[in-house]
Amino acid sequence: AQSVTQPDIHITVSExxxxxxxxxxxxxxxxYLFWYVQSPGQGLQLLLxxxxxxxxxxGIKGFEAEFKRSQSSFxxxxxxxxxxxxxxxxxxxxxxxxxxxxxxxxxxxxxxILTVHP
Amino acid sequence: xxxxxxxxxxxxxxxxxxxxxxxxxxxFQATTMFWYRQFPKQSLMLMATSNEGSKATYEQGVExxxxxxxHASLTLSTLTVTSAxxxxxxxxxxxASRAGHYNxxxxxxxxxxxxx
Numbered sequence: 001a002q003s004v005t006q007p008d009i010h011i012t013v014s015e016x017x018x019x020x021x022x023x024x025x026x027x028x029x030x031x032y033l034f035w036y037v038q039s040p041g042q043g044l045q046l047l048l049x050x051x052x053x054x055x056x057x058x059g060i061k062g063f064e065a066e067f068k069r070s071q072s073s074f075x076x077x078x079x080x081x082x083x084x085x086x087x088x089x090x091x092x093x094x095x096x097x098x099x100x101x102x103x104x105x106x107x108x109x110x111x112x113i114l115t116v117h118p
Numbered sequence: 119x120x121x122x123x124x125x126x127x128x129x130x131x132x133x134x135x136x137x138x139x140x141x142x143x144x145x146f147q148a149t150t151m152f153w154y155r156q157f158p159k160q161s162l163m164l165m166a167t168s169n170e171g172s173k174a175t176y177e178q179g180v181e182x183x184x185x186x187x188x189h190a191s192l193t194l195s196t197l198t199v200t201s202a203x204x205x206x207x208x209x210x211x212x213x214a215s216r217a218g219h220y221n222x223x224x225x226x227x228x229x230x231x232x233x234x
Contacts, residue, residue: 032221044225094221104215108161
């Protein structure tokens with residue numbers, strides 16, 4: 001079974017500082033990897049995704065993530081955090097070879113809450 | 119593009135009543151829709167997957183008779199919480215994917231259910 005671990009439950013950074021949110025996955029085949037952001041009481045917005053190709057992917061709002069197969073990681077980074085980035089971030093893994101009942105299912109990590117100090 | 123809406127955004131009901139939550143894809147045809155449940159300060163837990171015109175596939179531990187899912191058209195899926203109890207209070211989020219793009223889900227804004 002696939003699983004996703006986000007080791008950091010809560011991270012606090014100062015505005016303008018760099019950010020890295022960790023994500024490790026466990027999956028027996030080729031994964032599809034995603035990062036989503038959720039503001040309080042809201043749904044999820046897709047930041048970026050990795051399906052194949054270049055292991056460094058660029059997303060919206062200045063975020064990027066790097067897929068490292070050897071480390072089973074897909075860490076999210078941003079060089080300079082803005083106050084509006086404060087939210088909860090979820091890493092998710094999908095089945096690249098989905099079929100039948102696992103068609104498109106996503107497994108989410110526990111989430112990392114980001115607090116940004118002025 | 120790829121907008122998903124949910125209605126209502128918030129609902130409060132009495133214990134024992136049933137509540138229906140709608141999930142609509144506004145500008146695309148959603149061949150597959152997913153229903154998630156999120157408890158406070160926790161992650162999203164997949165409840166069920168529904169394909170248009172077929173019965174929903176429920177995850178282990180989710181009571182199919184309690185959480186009725188209908189996906190009657192390519193733009194609408196409904197989740198009905200039957201005989202709701204306070205422990206059903208949660209944030210319910212739906213998502214939808216398009217034919218041929220089943221690994222990309224577009225999420226609705228969620229519905230906050232409070233059962234008194």
